[in-house]
Structures are given as structure tokens and as C-alpha cells.
Amino acid sequence: MSAPFIFKRFSSTIPIHSKPTPSKAHLHFPLPSSSFPKGYVLTGIHAGVKKVAGVPDLAVILSTSSQPTSAAACFTRNAFKAAPVIVSNEILKKNGGYARGVVVNSGCANAVTGKQGMEDAWAMVRETDALLPSKKFEHETLVMSTGVIGQNLPISKIVEGIRSQAESSSTRSLASDFSAWERAAKAFMTTDTFPKLRSRTFTIDGVEYKLAGMDKGAGMIHPDMGPAGTEFKKQLHATLLGCILTDAAVSPRSLQSALTYAVDRSFNSISVDGDMSTNDSIYVLANGAASSSIIDEDATPQAYEAFKQELTTFAADLAKLVVRDGEGATKFVTVTVKGAPSYKDAHSIASRISTSALVKTALYGEDANWGRILAATGSVPLSPTNANTPPPVIDTTKVCVTIVPADGTAPLPVLVNGEPENVDEDRAKEIMTQEDFELLVDLGGMGDGEAQYWTCDFSYEYVRINGDYRS
């Protein structure tokens, strides 16, 4: 039967021109040892979770402060929580928000590992506890794992690795210089292409404080992985892990409030592929080594507000590194939504735009496709302002979409008051061929809700990395 009007798809023999993923090596650089918070020792060693000798796969982080060290955490909301998530949550609750140690392994996520997985996570905690002098609680260590899921940890190797950091051990490498921080950051990595380590100095009430931390994210199956990664053949699970350390003294409850606020505006505002892991965890320790004056929401609201903002900015810097290292990413795009009825609505819309496969492929194609941005914006149900009123409705004749270059040159409006502009395609191309730019969506004064998200593009490389197509 003839079907003369059927459109033809192009043949699969047309060669695909995959754009190179830009190098990220410049995003890792030395930091002055003086920029790190006081009262912490760290290291990263090869315990043997990863198969290739010398690759760091175990980080140990200890607070040595004489002040109490408060701790807070944000964990994955996934129903399938890995053993280290369950164990760390239990310890934090039991201690009322105090912990002095963090132990992290990469190469195996200890997720979907049942009873044995729980025992292994507890073993990591106990062994690290043993490195801490004069314990105040039964357990004072939080644990994180990332890597393959559904496999048990090689726990005896990990235990041996932790014990190598005992005071009496000749192989102890716990230290506080840049090299120690870098070793720890490297032990977080799975398919990350660079260790993610940053520090920040700030002053509150005349006292100088430091924030420093490391995180990891980015990788799944990696069919053509180099020699260091040969163990990740199947079902490697991308996980977002982060650990932030400060020498401020912050009350446990306020540390948790500040972290929750910061994580919402940083790690919860990034998207590589929109999938939520079983292991995602962000920890923060505050050890009071710079000053014993306790920062607290109620007792010192101004100091708390200042600390919260510093933590948020710092967490966002760490979070953006994960987007930069997104699988196959060739773009780093800031999505800003303003004029929304609330922060929550702005955040939902920014999230929807940032995770839309159509928007992300258009970013890869460097295509100023406002239609896809608009469709994503309109597909988000807004929240009712109260239970008795219907949710607000976007006035489409007030919506503006602008592409903002990162180099400070003039922004390019593509939709103004709901009307498509006659876009200067050359100018659009000029902006979008850059690695960094911003998509600004203004809902036109529904309210003062504003939120930012950071996302990357969807590339052939993303499909290759995750499709694991064995041709």
C-alpha cells in the first residue's frame, strides 16, 4: 500500500557529530592551607574497595576541636535508603545533633544490601569512633558510601583502612594541610572527572570563620572507562555526596535549619538528569574551633542569618561543580524564575525547565527554543495560596523569556509579554555557543517568588555514558 505522504526519518548511517565535552581539569586547583577551618584532620587512602591500586576510596574526617562538634545532615528522600543513610540518621537523632567523625567510601554504595549492609555500615562507624579520643556518645561518626549498588562492601579491607589511621599506626596520614583535604576529596570520587574541593572565609561579629568541603556526583555506567574505573561495569549508581566543615560554633538545631535552607537552594537546585539516588547525603560539622560563641537562630538571630547565607553560598558553589561535571555536559546553564507567587512555585518551575529533556537537548543544540521553555513553565501546577482558593493562574500575556549571556553583554529577549520576538539568530547563537549562560523566565509580577536552578545539557555523550550500548 502506498503511503506517499509519510515523512522520512533520516537514516541512521548519517554520521553523528558529537561535540567534545569541555575539559574540567581547571576546576581543581590548590587552596592555601590557611583557608581551611581549624580543628579538623582528614585523609583519603586506598583501602581496596576500588580494584586499581593507589586510587583513593576511603576518606576519614575527624574534628579535633575541644569544643562540642555539632552536626546536621540532609538525606535522600528516596524510599530505598542505603544502609549508611539509615545508620547516620539514627546516630544524629540519638546524639541530638552531635558527631565528630565522618567516614566515606567510594566504589560500593552499600545499598540494597540487607542485614549485612547494616552491619557493615555500623562497623565503619565503630572503627572510626575508635580513632576519636574521649567519646561523649556511644557513636560519634557519620558514614557515607557511593558506587555500585546491590553489592556488599569488602568490609575487612575498609576496617583495615580505618585502623591504619590510629594514633599508634605508622601509616597514619590524617593531617590538616591542603594535601590532606585533597586526598579526602579524591576518595569521594567515582566517575567524577575532578576532585571537588572548595573553601570560604567569612566574618561574623568580628570573628573570622572558615568553611571548607568536598562533594561528588556525575557518574553511572561507563562502558569505555579508563583503567582506574574498570570495576564499574554495571549498575554504578550516581550519588550526590557532600561534606561541609566549619570552625564556627552553631547549635545543633540551628545548624540543621541552616543546612536545610542551604541544601534547598544548592544541592536541591541542580539537575544533571533528574534522578534521585538511594545514597544522596550532605553532612555539615561545626566544631567551634574558631570561637566558642554559639550561633543560634533564637539567641543570635543576626549571626545565624549571616551564617545561613554564607553556608548557602558555599553549598551552591559546591553544588555547581557537580553540574559542571555532569555526564557529557557541554553547557552550564543557570535557570532563573522570578515574579512567581512564591519561592516554592518559582523553584518548581525552574526545576521543570532544568529537567526537561526537550529544553536540555535544545541547550545542546544551542537553539533559542523559547517554545520548549514556555511549555515546561506552563506544565507546572502552581500551589493554592490557601486551601479555599483555586491555585493562581499564569497570565500568559505577561511572561517574558530572556537569554542572558555570562560575559556581561546585553541580554537577548526572546519572548516579551507573551509575544515572540523577532530573534536575532546570530546573536542567539553567539550567546548559546558559550559554555555558560542564563535562561531568565519572568512571570510578570504574580508575586516576588524567585528561584535559581543550575543545569547542563543532554548530549550524545550522555546517551553513550548511560546507554552502555555494546555494539
Add this chain to the structure above:
Amino acid sequence: MSAPFIFKRFSSTIPIHSKPTPSKAHLHFPLPSSSFPKGYVLTGIHAGVKKVAGVPDLAVILSTSSQPTSAAACFTRNAFKAAPVIVSNEILKKNGGYARGVVVNSGCANAVTGKQGMEDAWAMVRETDALLPSKKFEHETLVMSTGVIGQNLPISKIVEGIRSQAESSSTRSLASDFSAWERAAKAFMTTDTFPKLRSRTFTIDGVEYKLAGMDKGAGMIHPDMGPAGTEFKKQLHATLLGCILTDAAVSPRSLQSALTYAVDRSFNSISVDGDMSTNDSIYVLANGAASSSIIDEDATPQAYEAFKQELTTFAADLAKLVVRDGEGATKFVTVTVKGAPSYKDAHSIASRISTSALVKTALYGEDANWGRILAATGSVPLSPTNANTPPPVIDTTKVCVTIVPADGTAPLPVLVNGEPENVDEDRAKEIMTQEDFELLVDLGGMGDGEAQYWTCDFSYEYVRINGDYRS
């Protein structure tokens, strides 16, 4: 600075082996004219919205039944509703669920077109109304548009096209044979690779009824499109349009209930890329040409239930065709979730799995990656059973994931009661190299909530089609 442990991404010069998208031509075939519902005339013509001569871009569908023709619709929930959506909704409301005509154009979506767009949609309605004898309402036509957004319709060409179907016109081609139905189905197409037309016969209370209908979906930017599609250079917007016609008599309220139920289990249960258009619309007309006995939820509950199930099955058949024609799709995968607390929860989880970029790239890679399925499952917040209780929590030790082949051979469990199986990789490959298979997720008896979703994979071709990368 040396960074010996940084993992290397593979170079972009490695050639990408894009798997061919399977041909879909066999999915369009002739249907006996006797299989179509009585009392409808249809046609599809080239009005000139599309630039290439002869390509159908305007469909006209009229009920010729002497009985009242009831009508119902499900529209996009996108905040940015195209003019035809707004106009059709208004007419349906005003008429209390009666309409006898449907007019459809492809090539231009008449979306984000402001006041002129509204006038154009009304003009299409008025002109089609004029083809209907003895009107009972001011307007009796519903309108749909699909194609480029942000551009005005060439309305004079469309008006001319509609007028060519007047009784007095020598070019009138309205008819009721297969060829007429096929012409109409072709006029729905944008980047679809085949016209999507199906029919179904069923019997209720001894009366034989027919359902027939057409739909379209699938396409966005198409950089290397063949000659028929050269007009779609930028911002073509994928839209799901469907029109279902039956010769049963159904009360307007019950027709709407049945359609809402059916659409939830068909068009709202498919995913190509998870994006919601400004134009998505499904219409159903019921003209009573087979029998004047009115099917009604309250008056004839058994007949209504039977009709609802027939409509649901038929709508699902039409919806699946859209997934089969998904951009770059090489797989057709049924995602079944059972044992959930409610249908709603099962549907949310099936949706999450079906739209996960990680799951979809694993499908492309023919990789039995239960970890990604599990992570997607766990990331869905379940609904509280009532306002005073916390939402139920999935018991991870009861969850089973099974890959079910479409050929009736043995299913392959990959996760049983939360424990990963030692998967026979050869068998997994055997199943997943097929175009069709099923992913079955059983939550282990939380309730009897069960839902199905149909999805396709994420391929290089998808990125190419939507990335429009002009290298």
C-alpha cells in the same frame, strides 16, 4: 598540578554507533470500511498550511446522524493553552456537551498567537459550522491545531479549504470509506512517520457498535527532514491530538466521565519525553447512529461500564501508536506497577520509571539495570491514605522487579524481595534486544493499586532530532 587519579572520559572522537530506528510502516494498514462507525463523513486535504503541495494539513469530520451527537474532551493542563483549546472548551461548555463537527489543521499550532489566534480559531469553527445542516447551537464544531508555535495560521487558506467541502463544491471529498478516514488521519500528522488510524467493534445489550479514531504525536525540530517537512525548521512543537468517533448514543456527562477515565489509562499513561504541550487534546463524539438507546452512568450502569472499558482499550491502542512512533524510539516498553496502595500511587511510580532519563538510556542500551528502576520507584512520594496519617512507606524487602518478554517465554526476575538476583545476562540480553518487553515492579502487597504505562527508549537519534545540532 598533577592529578593522577582523575578518571578520563572517553574522547569524543570515538565513533558513535547509533542503532537504526526500526521502520514503523507496517503499523499503518487498510481497515474494512465496514469497521467504521456509522453516521460520519470525513476528509483530509491540502489547504496550504504546510508548504509542500499535496501534503494533507486540514481534516474535517462531521456527524451526519439524525440523533443528537454528544461530545467530550480532555485538554492539556498546561497553563499556556493554545487558542483552539480555549475555543473548543468554551463551545463544549456552552452546548452542555454537544458538537457535530471537528476541524483539525497540522503545520501550525496556533499557540502563543494572542488575539489574532483566537479570531482564527473561531473562524475555523464558523466555517465548519456552515457545513452542518440545521444547527441546534450557535457553534457545533470543535477545533484542533498542531505544528509550529508562535506563528499565525494562514487563515484564508484554511477557510478556503473548509469551504471546499460545502455541499455545492465540486471539490468536496467528505466520505465514509477507508480512504476518507485515512485522508483525515494523514492530515493530523506533523513529524509522525505513519498515519495512526484504528477501529474497533463491540456489542452491548445485543447492539453492535463501532469505535474508530486517529491520533498523532512524536515530533519536534527535525533538522534533516525530508522534502515533505521542510517547513518545520524551528520550534515545531510536539502535540498529542486524538479524535475518537463512535456510533453509540451516550449522554454528554457520561461520555465525559468515560473519556476522562480512558484518557488517564491511555494518553496520560504514555511517555516519549515527558513534556506536556500547549495543544494536547483528545475529543470523542458519540452520534447514536447505531442505536438511539442512550448509555448513561446512572440509567444504564452496566452498559456504561462496558462502554467505558471499550473506550479505554481503544484509547490505549491509539496511545500506544504514539509511543511506537516516538522520536528515535527503538524500544516499546510496558511498565507495570502492582501491589501499590492505590491506582494513583501505582500510576505515579509507573510514570516516574517511564520518564527517567536513566531508565530510558538503559532501555536503549538493553541493560537490565534494576538499580535505576528501583531508584525511580523509591523517589515517588506516596499519597497519605487520609489527612491525619503519614503516607505509607514501601517495604524494600518485599519489592520484586521482573523483566517480562513479549513472546510468552519465561519472565526473568532481577530483584526478588529486595534482593538482587544473580541475573543470567545472556537471557536478559535475549529479552531486551527485542523491540517489545515489559518491566514489572511489584511492591509486595501494599494494596491492590495497579497501573500500566507505555514508554520508549532515549537514543542518540532522540538527541539528534531534538538537539538540532548544526555542526
